[in-house]
Amino acid sequence: MPHRIFFTLVATLFLLPLFISSIPVYGQITMSLDVSSASIGTKVTVTGTTLPFSRVNIYFESMLVATTMSNASGGYEASFFVPMVNSGDYNVYVENVDTYEKAGQPFKVTYGIDSLKNDLESVKSDTSSIQSGIDYISNRLQLLDSINSGVSNALNMLDKIDNNIENLDNFVRQSFNTLIDGISNVEYTVNNLTQDLLQISSKIDNILQSLDGFDDSLSKVSSDVNNLASKINSISQSLNDINNLVDTLSQDIQSGFDKVSSDVKALEDKIPGPDMITPILSGLGLVFTLAVLALLFKEFYLK
Numbered sequence: 154m155p156h157r158i159f160f161t162l163v164a165t166l167f168l169l170p171l172f173i174s175s176i177p178v179y180g181q182i183t184m185s186l187d188v189s190s191a192s193i194g195t196k197v198t199v200t201g202t203t204l205p206f207s208r209v210n211i212y213f214e215s216m217l218v219a220t221t222m223s224n225a226s227g228g229y230e231a232s233f234f235v236p237m238v239n240s241g242d243y244n245v246y247v248e249n250v251d252t253y254e255k256a257g258q259p260f261k262v263t264y265g266i267d268s269l270k271n272d273l274e275s276v277k278s279d280t281s282s283i284q285s286g287i288d289y290i291s292n293r294l295q296l297l298d299s300i301n302s303g304v305s306n307a308l309n310m311l312d313k314i315d316n317n318i319e320n321l322d323n324f325v326r327q328s329f330n331t332l333i334d335g336i337s338n339v340e341y342t343v344n345n346l347t348q349d350l351l352q353i354s355s356k357i358d359n360i361l362q363s364l365d366g367f368d369d370s371l372s373k374v375s376s377d378v379n380n381l382a383s384k385i386n387s388i389s390q391s392l393n394d395i396n397n398l399v400d401t402l403s404q405d406i407q408s409g410f411d412k413v414s415s416d417v418k419a420l421e422d423k424i425p426g427p428d429m430i431t432p433i434l435s436g437l438g439l440v441f442t443l444a445v446l447a448l449l450f451k452e453f454y455l456k
Contacts, residue, residue, distance in 0.1 A: 182254040184247045192264030208250040291399035
């Protein structure tokens with residue numbers, strides 16, 4: 154009997170630690186969140202301690218969001234993404250699956266599904282505005298297409314105008330070169346004319362100098378001309394006198410001739426032969442002519 158009691162005590166000493174280790178121990182799990190608030194879809198990391206080699210579940214309210222195993226020292230770490238919930242206050246907690254121990258912390262969802270819905274409604278409204286803008290832009294694009302077509306036509310016209318301008322430029326350049334050549338010729342001609350004008354001016358100066366000396370000669374010639382005019386007037390008067398004298402002489406000669414004719418006729422009656430009459434008449438004509446010439450010489454040259 155004593156031996157059985159002894160063996161029973163020894164077995165109890167060896168098995169008691171094993172039994173004690175299998176009994177759950179509560180109040181030893183801890184947790185910590187890297188952030189206390191975030192928007193949906195944000196990654197959150199959970200760290201803490203519990204019994205070694207224990208499975209730990211992480212819950213967001215009643216939703217299992219992650220699970221992990223503690224290491225040999227009892228430490229654990231896990232991450233989860235904030236689930237699709239409305240904005241508001243929630244609880245995040247961990248649970249040791251073996252011991253059912255739990256630990257939790259409050260968590261605030263700053264941007265939830267409700268906020269997303271509101272934003273989507275706003276985006277929808279904005280989308281309508283954007284659609285209107287797109288329609289407006291589409292109309293403007295059509296207008297731009299028309300403008301582009303007009304611009305293309307204008308560019309074609311500009312190309313033609315540019316060609317015309319180039320042709321006009323060539324024509325102007327040629328005309329300008331021709332004008333330059335003409336101006337050069339004109340300048341050469343003007344230079345020649347200038348030289349001629351200088352020579353003419355020199356000759357005019359010489360003529361003027363000659364005229365200065367010629368004035369005295371003209372005065373002398375004018376005096377000589379006046380004298381000559383006086384002489385011409387005197388000669389004219391003399392000619393008038395000669396004409397008058399000739400008229401008088403003509404009358405006297407005519408009277409003398411008539412008288413001679415009368416005397417000749419009287420002689421014819423006295424002289425028997427006609428052969429004597431002709432020589433007598435010739436002699437009388439010669440005498441008469443000499444008398445007339447003597448009178449003219451006397452009146453004209455000796456006056």
